[in-house]
Amino acid sequence: MQLIITETDENITYWRERPYLNYNTKSLLDRVDVIIVPEENFRGHETPLFPSNMMELYDALKEHLNVEAAINDEDYREVSLNSKKHRIGKFVVVMLAAPLFVTVLGNYISERLKNEDPKDEIEVEIIVNGDNGKSKSIKYQGTARHFDKVAETVKDIVNGEHNEHRTDSAQSPASHRTK
Amino acid sequence: MNIEQILRNPQLRIGRNEELIASETYFKGRINFYVSENNEIAANSWAILYSIFNVQNNYIKIFELFELGEYYLAWCQLEGIEIAIKSILKHHKFIDDEYKILFIKEYVLKLQSLFPYKLFGSSELVKKEIRCSICDSIISLRNRCIHKKGELYMGEMCSFIVTKSEMVGMSLVNEPFNKYSVIGVTKKDDDTYKYPQIDFLMSIIDHPFTEWRTKDSKVLESHEKFNSGRNEECPCRSRKKYKKCCLKKDGIEFDHTEFILKYPTIKSQQNNTFSKNPTRLG
Numbered sequence: 001m002q003l004i005i006t007e008t009d010e011n012i013t014y015w016r017e018r019p020y021l022n023y024n025t026k027s028l029l030d031r032v033d034v035i036i037v038p039e040e041n042f043r044g045h046e047t048p049l050f051p052s053n054m055m056e057l058y059d060a061l062k063e064h065l066n067v068e069a070a071i072n073d074e075d076y077r078e079v080s081l082n083s084k085k086h087r088i089g090k091f092v093v094v095m096l097a098a099p100l101f102v103t104v105l106g107n108y109i110s111e112r113l114k115n116e117d118p119k120d121e122i123e124v125e126i127i128v129n130g131d132n133g134k135s136k137s138i139k140y141q142g143t144a145r146h147f148d149k150v151a152e153t154v155k156d157i158v159n160g161e162h163n164e165h166r167t168d169s170a171q172s173p174a175s176h177r178t179k
Numbered sequence: 180m181n182i183e184q185i186l187r188n189p190q191l192r193i194g195r196n197e198e199l200i201a202s203e204t205y206f207k208g209r210i211n212f213y214v215s216e217n218n219e220i221a222a223n224s225w226a227i228l229y230s231i232f233n234v235q236n237n238y239i240k241i242f243e244l245f246e247l248g249e250y251y252l253a254w255c256q257l258e259g260i261e262i263a264i265k266s267i268l269k270h271h272k273f274i275d276d277e278y279k280i281l282f283i284k285e286y287v288l289k290l291q292s293l294f295p296y297k298l299f300g301s302s303e304l305v306k307k308e309i310r311c312s313i314c315d316s317i318i319s320l321r322n323r324c325i326h327k328k329g330e331l332y333m334g335e336m337c338s339f340i341v342t343k344s345e346m347v348g349m350s351l352v353n354e355p356f357n358k359y360s361v362i363g364v365t366k367k368d369d370d371t372y373k374y375p376q377i378d379f380l381m382s383i384i385d386h387p388f389t390e391w392r393t394k395d396s397k398v399l400e401s402h403e404k405f406n407s408g409r410n411e412e413c414p415c416r417s418r419k420k421y422k423k424c425c426l427k428k429d430g431i432e433f434d435h436t437e438f439i440l441k442y443p444t445i446k447s448q449q450n451n452t453f454s455k456n457p458t459r460l461g
Contacts, residue, residue: 045305055323055328073319080303082303
């Protein structure tokens with residue numbers, strides 16, 4: 001199992017401003033909770049690509065969340081790799097929707113892999129869009145069974161951010177008072 | 180025709196081609212009848228039963244292919260069964276494995292583990308146009324027809340058909356998604372692989388529904404049996420030098436597979452290979 005957490009600049013604004021998006025798509029990406037983002041420059045391919053079965057996941061997420069993909073409809077392409085690893089995709093999620101997102105994604109993964117070999121690995125990246133501009137990327141590679149670690153990590157990041165806000169707001173008046 | 184009886188006893192179908200064809204005709208007839216009556220629920224139920232029937236038949240055929248030496252074809256057919264079972268399990272809940280589908284699921288994996296294939300070609304394809312198998316509409320992310328992939332419509336399963344694609348790469352993998360892409364074999368005539376474990380299994384089981392399992396271990400053969408020099412390749416075929424591999428051990432270490440039958444078979448008794456000790460293949 002591999003779980004890597006890093007800071008990233010690839011936040012919602014970054015993905016909304018990609019040069020290959022037209023005006024209509026950019027409008028769709030306004031006020032979404034989740035942006036499904038493509039892999040750019042895969043094997044030098046000019047069009048950004050999404051993993052196989054992304055349309056099913058798009059539908060599943062849409063039942064619960066305000067979700068869109070960072071691609072024009074006519075440019076949507078999936079790449080099929082003949083590898084047993086299940087590539088789930090890459091997502092940018094607003095802080096508030098992140099706990100619900102990981103729950104829905106976890107359910108989708110369990111359902112999709114319920115008749116597969118339990119040793120099968122999944123690969124997923126979730127970017128939690130920070131309210132203050134700082135975003136965190138959580139990259140996971142491992143069995144579906146351990147996806148709960150990703151969910152916990154995402155929830156910890158969200159809670160940490162909230163606590164940070166609470167601490168800041170709690171400290172401010174105090175600091176003013178000491179002055 | 181007693182379909183329940185037929186599906187509960189697939190082993191009774193072995194070698195009875197006329198009954199097989201009659202049952203097949205019956206299944207197709209029922210599906211067509213309910214489609215013509217516009218009864219989607221019944222058409223879908225019969226389609227699932229027909230799919231179960233086909234999985235059972237294809238599983239039985241695997242063993243016929245083994246007898247004909249068509250190992251690669253059997254390998255491809257095992258993958259087909261695996262995919263079909265996933266679809267069946269999506270639509271049908273089994274109470275007590277009454278149609279032996281869970282048995283077949285387990286034994287497909289066991290049989291696959293006996294093949295010597297270790298390296299597979301992995302094509303990387305960009306899907307440029309996808310169509311719905313039910314209505315032939317072009318599918319895009321935001322514009323779809325009403326059909327959902329994997330669901331049944333008048334007895335037919337909806338799938339997405341890639342009608343235009345572009346190959347962007349090719350690589351070699353150990354664990355492929357598509358198992359048919361074995362490196363070095365496409366048919367019986369060009370097959371240079373050896374299948375000792377399958378041949379051995381076929382020598383001890385009486386029919387496809389014989390229950391068995393394997394147990395992998397290591398055995399040591401004495402150093403005196405092999406005349407290898409210290410700097411030569413180790414006889415255990417590890418590709419390491421003998422001095423850096425088994426020379427340091429009490430003997431040459433070989434993989435060893437034990438075949439364990441749940442109950443004695445006629446073949447194992449005739450060959451005297453069933454005993455309290457498991458049947459062995461070194």
